[in-house]
Amino acid sequence: MRKIFLPLLVITAALFAYSPYYINQAPYESTMLLVQKIFYYHFATWMAGATAVIVCGVASGYYLFKGSVVADRVAVATAELGVIFGAFGLISGTLWGRKAWGTWWAGDARVSMALVAELIFIGYLLVRKYGGPGSEKLSAAMGVFGAATAPFIYKSVDWWRTIHPKTSVMSSLNDTPGGVIMWNIVLFCTLAFMLLLTVVLAARMRLEELRADLDRLYLEAED
Amino acid sequence: MFARVALLVLKKDIAIELRSYEIISTTTFFAAACVTIFSFAFTRDDETMAMSAAGIVWIAIAFSGTLALSRTFERERYGETLKALLLAPASRPAIYVGKLLGILCLIFATEILVVPMVALMFQSPLFNRPGMLLGLLVTGTIGYAAVGTLFAAMLVRARTRDVMLPILLYPITIPVIIAGVEGTTALMLSPPDEAMASLWLALLAFFDVVFVTLSLWMFEPLMTE
Numbered sequence: 001m002r003k004i005f006l007p008l009l010v011i012t013a014a015l016f017a018y019s020p021y022y023i024n025q026a027p028y029e030s031t032m033l034l035v036q037k038i039f040y041y042h043f044a045t046w047m048a049g050a051t052a053v054i055v056c057g058v059a060s061g062y063y064l065f066k067g068s069v070v071a072d073r074v075a076v077a078t079a080e081l082g083v084i085f086g087a088f089g090l091i092s093g094t095l096w097g098r099k100a101w102g103t104w105w106a107g108d109a110r111v112s113m114a115l116v117a118e119l120i121f122i123g124y125l126l127v128r129k130y131g132g133p134g135s136e137k138l139s140a141a142m143g144v145f146g147a148a149t150a151p152f153i154y155k156s157v158d159w160w161r162t163i164h165p166k167t168s169v170m171s172s173l174n175d176t177p178g179g180v181i182m183w184n185i186v187l188f189c190t191l192a193f194m195l196l197l198t199v200v201l202a203a204r205m206r207l208e209e210l211r212a213d214l215d216r217l218y219l220e221a222e223d
Numbered sequence: 224m225f226a227r228v229a230l231l232v233l234k235k236d237i238a239i240e241l242r243s244y245e246i247i248s249t250t251t252f253f254a255a256a257c258v259t260i261f262s263f264a265f266t267r268d269d270e271t272m273a274m275s276a277a278g279i280v281w282i283a284i285a286f287s288g289t290l291a292l293s294r295t296f297e298r299e300r301y302g303e304t305l306k307a308l309l310l311a312p313a314s315r316p317a318i319y320v321g322k323l324l325g326i327l328c329l330i331f332a333t334e335i336l337v338v339p340m341v342a343l344m345f346q347s348p349l350f351n352r353p354g355m356l357l358g359l360l361v362t363g364t365i366g367y368a369a370v371g372t373l374f375a376a377m378l379v380r381a382r383t384r385d386v387m388l389p390i391l392l393y394p395i396t397i398p399v400i401i402a403g404v405e406g407t408t409a410l411m412l413s414p415p416d417e418a419m420a421s422l423w424l425a426l427l428a429f430f431d432v433v434f435v436t437l438s439l440w441m442f443e444p445l446m447t448e
C-alpha cells in the first residue's frame with residue numbers, strides 16, 4: 001500500500017481538481033437549475049460513506065471473532081470516515097432540501113435514518129475514546145449494529161411515504177435528454193470519492209499502526 | 224437443554240426480584256414520574272394533545288427500560304455472580320436468552336402501568352385496537368430489550384457503564400422506537416389505519432429478528448475476557 005499511496009493521492013487530487021469543470025458541462029436540470037449540481041457530490045459522498053459503514057461493520061465482526069488487530073484498525077478508521085462523509089452528506093442534503101422541498105429539515109424517512117446511522121457511529125467514536133479498557137470490543141459491537149441499519153436507510157425510501165427521491169431515480173436518468181452525461185458525471189464523482197476514501201483510510205491506518213508502535217516502545221522503555 | 228438453562232436463569236432473576244421488589248418498584252415509579260411530567264408539558268389550555276400519547280408511551284418505556292437494564296446487571300456485578308454464571312457449563316446464548324426474558328418481564332410489568340396511565344391522563348384512544356397495540360408493544364419491547372441486554376451485559380466490566388449504556392443503546396434502538404411510535408399513532412386515528420399499523424408491526428418483527436440474531440451471535444465473543 002505504501003508504494004502506491006503517492007500515485008493514488010495524485011490521481012485523487014487530479015480527479016477532484018477536474019470534477020468542477022466536468023460538473024459544469026452538465027446541462028441544467030429543468031426545475032432546479034444550478035442547485036441540482038449539489039447532487040453530484042451529495043450522491044458520491046453517501047456512496048463513500050455507505051462503503052465506509054459496511055466495511056466498518058465487517059471489520060468489527062472479524063475483529064470480534066478472530067481478534068485481528070488489523071481489522072480493528074480498519075474498523076476505527078472507517079468509523080471516523082463514515083462520520084465525516086455522513087456529516088458532509090447530511091449538510092449537502094439539507095442544502096438540497098432547502099431548495100427542492102422548501103425546508104431545511106423535512107423529517108423524511110431516509111434523512112432521519114441517515115441521521116440515526118450518523119449518531120450510531122458518533123457513539124462508536126465516543127465509546128472508543130471514553131470507554132476505558134476493553135472499549136475496542138464494545139465499539140466493535142456498535143459497528144456491527146451500525147452496519148446492520150445501512151440496508152434500512154437504503155430501502156427506507158421505497159417502503160415509507162416520503163419525499164426523498166426513490167432508488168429508481170438513478171436508472172431513469174438514461175432516458176432523459178442530457179441524462180447520459182449526468183450519469184457519467186455521477187460515476188466520475190463517485191469514483192473520486194471512493195479513491196479519497198481509500199487514500200484517507202490508508203493514511204489513517206498507518207497513523208494507528210505508528211500509535212501502536214509508540215505505545216509498545218513506551219512500555220519497553222519503562223521495563 | 225438450551226430452553227432449560229434459559230428458564231433457570233429467568234427463574235433465578237425472578238426469585239431475586241421477588242425478595243426485594245427493588246427493580247420493579249423503582250422502574251414503574253420512574254415511568255409514572257415520566258408520564259406525569261409529560262402530562263404537564265403537553266397540556267395547553269386544558270386541552271390535552273391526545274395524539275402525543277404514542278410518543279410518550281414509548282419514551283417512558285425506553286427511559287425506564289434503561290433503568291431496569293442497568294440495575295439488573297449492576298446487581299450481578301455487585302454480587303460478582305455474572306462471573307459465576309459465565310463459568311457455569313452452560314451455553315452463552317442460553318444465558319443471554321435467560322437474562323433477556325428477565326428484562327422483558329420487568330419492562331412488560333412497567334407497560335401494564337404506563338399504557339393505561341397515558342390513556343387516562345391524555346384521554347387518548349390508545350385502546351382502539353387492543354390486539355394490535357399488544358402486538359406493537361411486544362415486538363417493540365423485544366427489539367429494544369434484545370440490544371439493551373447485550374450492551375448492558377458487556378458494559379458490566381467497563382468503568383463508565385452508567386454513561387455508556389444510553390450512548391450505545393439509544394442510537395441503535397431509535398428505529399425501533401420510531402416504528403413503535405408511528406404504529407401506535409396509526410392505531411389512534413379515527414378510524415384506525417390498520418394497514419399502516421400492520422406495516423410498522425411487520426417492520427418491528429423484522430427488527431426483532433435482526434437484533435436477536437446479531438445479539439445471540441455476538442454474545443459469546445463479547446463476554447469472553
